[in-house]
Amino acid sequence: MSMYFRRFPLAVLAFAAASGVGAPALAAPALEDFFAAAVCQPPYSVQSATDLYDAAETFAKPDTSTMGAAIYRLPKPVTRDGFTTQDAVFAGSAVGVLIDGEVAAKLAERYHLTQEEGHMLGASSLGFSRVLPDDQQQMKEFGLVSLVARQGPALNGKTLLACEFVSNEDRAALEELNKLVAAHRRGE
Template identity: 55%
Template sequence: MMTSATAAFRAMTRALPGGLAALAAVVIAHPALAATQEPEHAAPDFFDAALCKPPYTFASAQALYEAAEKVAKPDMSKLGAAIYDLPGPIGKDGFASNQVVFANSTVGVLVQGAVATELAARYQLAPETSNLLGASSKGYARALPKDQQSMPDMGVVSIIARESPGLPGKTLLACEFASNEDIQALKRFEAESKP
């Protein structure tokens, strides 16, 4: 029995020159070649998103959030973040995760282990000068180059790796947008808090 997709494919290939039609038919019909095709609705690469690939925008964050919503319901009990358990592990460069995190203007993954220093070494992150008012016990960051800053008049997009007492045994690796106002407010508050 011919499916509508098969019928549409056959109609399209009839319009192609002979050699191209034959090649297209072989690629679609051959199981090994068909398996290499991208699925129509592939899940986003959350690990790449945590590495700001592509650089953070509100639209890209919304698309990632909507994809995570299709996978699971969030745990909202930790640090005001929405944490989604993925159906399987993801990883890159020897680091593993099974959780995606959305918090304010941050998209990231919770990497297994207290590995902020190792992440910093791998992704060329520098030590942060702030502990975010005690929320971070160890933190590293690197602002994206100017040509990758999607909203330079509004703030700074950075790759961050942070360990926190609130997330024992895990490290947040994320693409973070910090508004200019938030950056200045944090600096003021920390300066006023010093004895």
């Protein structure tokens, strides 16, 4: 069993398997497909993430020392919309790339993202996101897919651009945690 599936919520996998939810399998993903997946083209699905993960496994062993993610070095750089990457990222139920430079604000402008209120418990110093429209939410019963751009000290001068699925439970817990942090800052 791949590391990817060990980290993916079991209920979502069961739903996807039973209902056939997911994009058709990609035939030998091209390097450009990693960048496309990071900007949710196509929207996140278990099948498309698995296909990309399997392809990344053929490139090299992942670096797993950062952010609890598997980072794979692509054989050559990929450029799209003026941004360059050579690293594919798989973290929990997110597929993304590490963009050269701390460019979260520029990515936000390009991909119409809004600034996030919290900073992922210090994991990001600047973050932006946009929930995909309803017609692109293939697993809405279980959670929402968003396009995110985040930068922070752990990324060593790079910016995470990713398409991530967040379960309803995780989203509710994060919102509650953000409320507690905000209350603490106000002295409540």
